Amino acid sequence: MRIALTRDVSPAMDRCELSHLARSPIDHARAVAQHAAYEQCLMELGCRVHRLPADASMPDAVFIEDTAVVVDELAVVTRPGAASRRPETASVAPALAVYRSVAEIEAPGTLEGGDVLRIGRTFYVGDSARSNRDGIAQLGELLAPWDYRVVPVTTRDCLHLKTAATVAAPGIVVLNPDWVDRALFGTAAVVEVDPAEPFAGNVLRVGDATISAAAFPRTNRRLEALGIDVRALDMSEFAKAEGGVTCCSVIFEISEEAPER
Numbered sequence: 001m002r003i004a005l006t007r008d009v010s011p012a013m014d015r016c017e018l019s020h021l022a023r024s025p026i027d028h029a030r031a032v033a034q035h036a037a038y039e040q041c042l043m044e045l046g047c048r049v050h051r052l053p054a055d056a057s058m059p060d061a062v063f064i065e066d067t068a069v070v071v072d073e074l075a076v077v078t079r080p081g082a083a084s085r086r087p088e089t090a091s092v093a094p095a096l097a098v099y100r101s102v103a104e105i106e107a108p109g110t111l112e113g114g115d116v117l118r119i120g121r122t123f124y125v126g127d128s129a130r131s132n133r134d135g136i137a138q139l140g141e142l143l144a145p146w147d148y149r150v151v152p153v154t155t156r157d158c159l160h161l162k163t164a165a166t167v168a169a170p171g172i173v174v175l176n177p178d179w180v181d182r183a184l185f186g187t188a189a190v191v192e193v194d195p196a197e198p199f200a201g202n203v204l205r206v207g208d209a210t211i212s213a214a215a216f217p218r219t220n221r222r223l224e225a226l227g228i229d230v231r232a233l234d235m236s237e238f239a240k241a242e243g244g245v246t247c248c249s250v251i252f253e254i255s256e257e258a259p260e261r
Contacts, residue, residue, distance in 0.1 A: 002207070004047035005095060005250040007064045008054035009035050015059040016241040017082045019129065019159050024240050031237035035062065038211075038248055041231055045206040047251065052095060058088050062238075063247040066112040066130075066160075067092040069123075069139065070252040073146045075100035076139060081110040081130030092250075099254055103142050109135035114160030114247060119167060122149045124184065126161030155180055162246050166203050168210050169228050174219065176201040191226070194218035202244030203230075204251075211245045 014026040039049050055061055060082070067089045069076045075096040077089050093102055105111045115126035116139070123143065125136045133152065140150035156179050158164045164179035174191045175182060176198050182190045193200040193216070200216035203223070212220050214232040223230050235245060 001254050002047045003050055003099060003252055003254055004039070004042045005050050005052070005064060005068075005092070005252075006035075006039055006042075006248060007052040007061050008032075009062045010054045010056055010059050012056045012059040013062065013237075013241060017060055017084060018242060020157070021240070021242055026237050026240050031062075034234055034237055035248065038233055038235070038245070041211060041233060042206060042249060042251075045209055045211075045231075047206065047249075050095065050098075052091055055091075058085070060085050060241070061088045063114075063241075063243050064088075064092065064250055065162075065247045066114050068096055068250050069111075069113055069116050070096065070100060070250055071143065071146065071148065072253070073101075074142065075102045075252075076111075076142055077102055077104045078111040078113055079105040079107065079109055079135060080112050081128075081132070081135075082112075085112075096250075099252070105135050105138050108132075109138045111135035111139055112160060113250065114162050115155075117153075117161050117165060117167070119173070119185070119188065121147060122151060124151050124153045124161060124165075126155045127152045128155050128158075128160060130160060153180065153184060159242050162202055163199065163242075163244065164201050166201060166246060167205050168203050168223050169205065169226070172226065172228070174201050174203055174223065191219075191222050194222070199239065199244065202246055204245045204249070206251065213239065213245055215239065 115131040165175035200219035209229040
């Protein structure tokens, strides 16, 4: 069974953290509707949605991906690089403890899930304004007992590594070569985003389909030409907050027979 941990849209989302975009008005009602469509898509792709409530004191909390990294053996609760976001983890940790043993990134380390890209048993982690070398090293130490490898990655001019690159399908990475080096991913096939769609490198693979933002039709067509089942969603309000399709969920597998912890 596949779990998707999500969080409702905060009524204060228009006060979100911004690093690379100018602030523009966010339509809360439209964001709520887009988030509902996103959750519906996750359910259609086989996820059981575990939703946490919104909190007006946490404008960015809908971007729940940044609060955790989950593998079969462990859930790692992060320490966000943006200080305003650190309170978000207090409710995420017990939610994950239902399904996994939980460990935490500790100060002075910082780590945000948007910087963590898993390909097989390798985790590429953006050394960014939000995730530092100490946090990356802690993640490596926590995952080492299960033979996972953690590789720091230099990014350029983007918020997170997964702003620039994500897995579109097994063996296929979609990326913006201006923000991360394509050579990083070795033998994986690389699909470059259309130059007119710099943010199109953020897609979310769920089961046998790939969720993408509808704002990137040219890049989506490149993926479809490879036989990828692309589910395009309107995520326009989240884009204003520097969010993408990976940002709004933490997805992991559980055994159908396994009791909740």
